[in-house]
Amino acid sequence: MTKKITVLGSTNIDRVVSVPRFAQSGETLHTDSHLTNAMGGKGLNQGVAVARSGVQTNMITKVGREFNIAENMAVKNLLTDHVMFSEKGETGQAYITVSEETGDNMIYIYGGANADLTVADVNEHKDAIIESDFVVAQLEIPIASVIAAFKIAHENGVKTILNPAPMPETGGLPEELLELTDVIAPNEHETFLLTDVPITDEESLLRNAVYYFQRGIDTVIITLGSQGAFYMRDNGETKLVPIFKTKTVDTTAAGDTFIGAMATRLNKDLSNLEDAMVYGSAASSVTVSRPGAQPSIPFENEVLAILIAQDRMI
16 A cells, blocks of 8 residues: 655635535525535545545645635645645635535636645645655646646656646646656546547547657546446556446545555556455445535555455455
8 A cells, every 4th residue: 555645735714505406597596505614625535535545644735814725634644744825815615506406516616725735835745745655636727736746756767657637627737747757547538628629439539649759648547437447558558447326415525535545555566456446446336426626535554344245355
């Protein structure tokens, strides 16, 4: 098992409302369910997923002065020495609407302090990256800061995992960032925005993977929702890892859980990628069966119980 992982990314306060279905433009719907002040953010979600799977986690993130670290980040194995306070903005906010009909969600993000996480901040906390086996990042913080972190990682033999979410609607990603990425893990919409190749069949998955290989990325994972997760490595190894079926209540943080949990099982040479993805898929199946972001992320014993019950121990 990995000894330590650094997660560089966002921290948000989630404000969640459950609705019978998504409204049409101009329509008003009533709801009897709402949740405020729940912890989320793609960075923190992934950090919690790592920590709850038993791996020490350096969390590099930025929050507003009003944020209570001790209260809101009290998760075993989640190390908060590298959490910073912004002088420019309050803690990021996420406004989430969840469909009771399907469990799907729509999310709107206010960056706040996340947008204030600078290259200088990353360099100041580079020791967290250097002591890790992997650094995991997303795009709810400035891309320049992710590039800075990945440079430090590569200079010190640390593997990099990029979840390119949310993807910019236009302009793609800097070539420099892709060249510094060892593992990229978009969903099918995010990869389409980057490659302009829609996912329709196996051939289109391979074409997406080749796009990343041509830019120096060795390992490609594309999450496909109910179809599972596809991976391909530049040595030709490829497979579709199926989901663990469960009743879907809320898909918020499902992808974050998959990535964080998977990273805890990865060998540094990525030789056990399929097994690690199976573990991540089992963890994600728990997340979608419960409401909320951080509250839904499972502990290691819950994930292992699923694997044992289905005779899929790794």
